[in-house]
Amino acid sequence: MIPFVIDGQAVEGREGGNILEVALDAGIEIPHLCYNESVKPYGACRLCLVEVVRKGKSRMTTSCTYPVMEGIEVFTKTEKVQRARRMIIELILAMCPGDKLIQDMAKELGVHQVRFKQEDKDCILCGLCGRICEEVVGANAIQFAFRGDRREMIPPFGGEAMNCIACGACVVVCPVNVIRMKEEGDERTIIRWKRTLKMKQCKVCGNYFAPWFQLEKFKEKAKLPKDFFDVCYTCRS
């Protein structure tokens, strides 16, 4: 374990870890949006900024991407850091004024007005949905496209996400809950990706429990027998 200091408090981190995870474990609050334990740190939202002093030099950097190192001193609430965080949340709020989480975070950080023309986007471009789809699920159904102020998270060609297995991971991981899933009869739809899949019925209880397409993919990847998913998870136990 590697020892270092956050806000005067002695902490320890594992080799290869990052400052943010150590801080959160130690109960030190650092606001963040695009960080999630299940995927690699990305550093897009810029909210988790901290000041790090290393070998006498101080730098403002994102705590989620900065590696744990012996002897560094981290400051999470300096004036500079707070000023930056306030501007960033204001910019995100100007982009997505309707997102409740962003509204709450802005209030908490002391931002009470938005001085920019409000847009009507809902996606905060944190990338978590695409990252989890790639790194954890392996379906690669959605990804960032375009560049600069035209950047957005969409399926290829903006149509239906043909690789999507409707697992719902993106629905769960989205910090602002703008990816919705609905189930009607024997169909499950991930609304944002225009993906509707037929669900498979359990031979025992008769419930629709998972999309056919998804189960086929699992069987293919894990080389499972054809009838492996004929019975749902609940009934199997």
Place this chain on the structure above:
Amino acid sequence: MTNDEINAIIEGYNGKGSAILAILQDIQTEERYLPKESLEYVSQKMHIPLVNIFRIATFYNALSLKPRGRHKIDVCLGTACHVRGGGKILEKLERDLDISVGETTQDNRVTLALVRCLGCCSLGPVAVVDGKVFGRLSQDKVPALLKEFK
């Protein structure tokens, strides 16, 4: 393009995934844009997720998902040309062709695009029509420029 033709391009780069940009550029040179079917085939053949190929195709200026016109006009809007009035040339072309920059005329004849600095700054404002450079432009010279290809 046939799948064989695409295979040949991929083989030319030893099938390396890191050559994806060059492969897409070669396909675009043939087709004047990147057809959806070609991208789907490349994804399948090279085992690169389609989302990643789509990302690359939309990230780089050189690549286009929309068919480009038979002729291409690139107006230079580098700093030197901008300072010398390049913006007015672009607007005149937009008016005369009745399209916005980045678009292609209805009959697929001309695509109007902008480029940032061709390095002919002493000639600014500059426009390139099908690879031919026209310098020292002014709004009244635009009609002559358009006559270059009828």
Place this chain on the structure above:
Amino acid sequence: MKIRAKTDLEKMREMGLKNLYPGQAKISVGMATCGLSTGADKVYEAIQKEVEKAKLPIRVNQTGCIGFCQREPVVDILEPGKPRVFYQEVTPERAVELVHRWVDNEVVGEWLFCKMEREDWIGEDKFWNYSIHHIPKGIDGTPDYYQVPFYNKQLKIALRNCGFINPDHIDEYVARGGYFSLYKALFEMKPEEIIGEIKRSGLRGRGGAGFPTGNKWESCLKAKGDRKFVLCNADEGDPGAYMDRSVLEGDPHSVIEGMIIGAYAIGAHEGFIYVRDEYPQAIQKLHIALQQAEEIGLLGEDILGSGFSFRINLFRGGGAFVCGESTALMDSIEGKVGEPRAKHIHTTESGLWDQPSNLNNVETWNNVPIILSRGADWYSRIGTEKSKGTKVFSIVGKVNNTGLVEVPMGITLREIVFDIGGGIPGGKKFKAVQTGGPSGGCIPESLIDLPVDFDRLTEVGSMMGSGGMIVMDESTCMVDVAKYFMDFLKGESCGKCTSCREGTKRMHEILTEITEGRGTLEHLDLLEELGWVTAEASLCQLGGTAPNPVLSTIRYFREEYQEHILNKRCPAKVCRSLLRYRILSDVCTMCGRCTKACPVKAISGKRKTKKEKGRPFKIDTGKCIKCGMCFETCKFEAVEVQ
């Protein structure tokens, strides 16, 4: 022919000298992109045809850019016994004429811009003197190359060969000392010695950041990895900067030699040159040069018999400014999009495919062979205390002599703009010079005596950048310039960081409000705050330097912003929404040209003819879209812009 020993190199040098100075007249046409864009290819064809037709004893040759782009196409003639002459603004017709005159031992004085009696072989510390027996008629009054104001204060190190060799002839490069430094490095120096020499020279990166090159090489040498890379950043994306393109088109071997030396010093066996997609001729010239170098054994296995192996791959960009950022460039080579990586691990330790990688700019690599041949002591005597050597700048915009100039660090902006650049055309007043491209800032007249070096430019809110230098006069609106750069940056940003993506977008939005007459004084404070967060919170230097054009123009031209905001006026008459076009009735001759030119039929009036009296012409300001067609069309200056 394969080069295996120094004697082979000497033999190639002899061949090259014969090509550089053949026993007959040699006419060289500047065929780099700037020459081609002014019609140099037609000039070349015309000369070739004429020489063939008239069976003249003249060799027709191609060369790169000699730097005086304003006067392209440039043609030079060299013949044993005569001074070398340089013709400017040559047309195919003039070309035929001057060829025939030359054969008659005559020159057309008015078409010449200079003559030359000796070449500066700066790589070898000597002058190549022409022995002159015949003076062509008509040459009286033609200034010498070294006296011409454009060249007088220049010191060509990086541009040492551009315009003087045919870039497709490797033997000409060798003739002028090329690849002898490589020989020295491989057989007379150890890697640590080479790095020591580069360190002592004080060479700093020429791509913009100005990081000490020797230190970078040393970090890469020390880094652990079994597959090191050297990379050349030829993704020159700053609009207005084209120095690297000229070097690649005119002297590609200087970069290749530099890279081989660097690779040897660091212990790398693979290299990449990343060239931007918008430079097709540079790509072509590099292809040819790399092929030639491989053919004769200067690249590949066991170079020159030293046991050292090294290959260079050419990578063509896809049209993305952000790929000029070092980590984005590496991601692009790896087959990904150009999204910069976090910076706490240097690329010298973990770069391309997580291996130690040394990335340098074209001009930086080009300086390496000459530092080895002339020595670090010589190099470090040029320039200022912290900025050694020379820098190539592209002077463009509102200046008389546009082109590429190379000057020692420490020369003042005034000297560059007025002495070399020849001042502002039309007698207009100098307003500012923009350096460093979209990462730089505008420097006003009050600071024009500033010596040019890395640190001084940064101190005043700009930066050296890659070398683009855009001169602006009283008819340039500084608010419009700031808006222009933000428009560029918001589209070129990769979009990952909230601070950069939203920051550049909102700065552009506010600047648009100001230029359209809806600005408020609070906007200025907001711009400063946005600038601060964009620079401080972003991951890479695109975001990190993005606010510079805005902040520097607010710093030095605040009154101009205030004019736009408080009085809704654009003093430079650029911002369209704040302009009013008016026809001066006392000057107007009622010729009707403006009415025909107006795309929205906003001009009313009746043409005055022999039969009709005509009615005064007026512009309907409600319909007017301020395109300026009437202003440009009127031959009597009867249209006023307010």
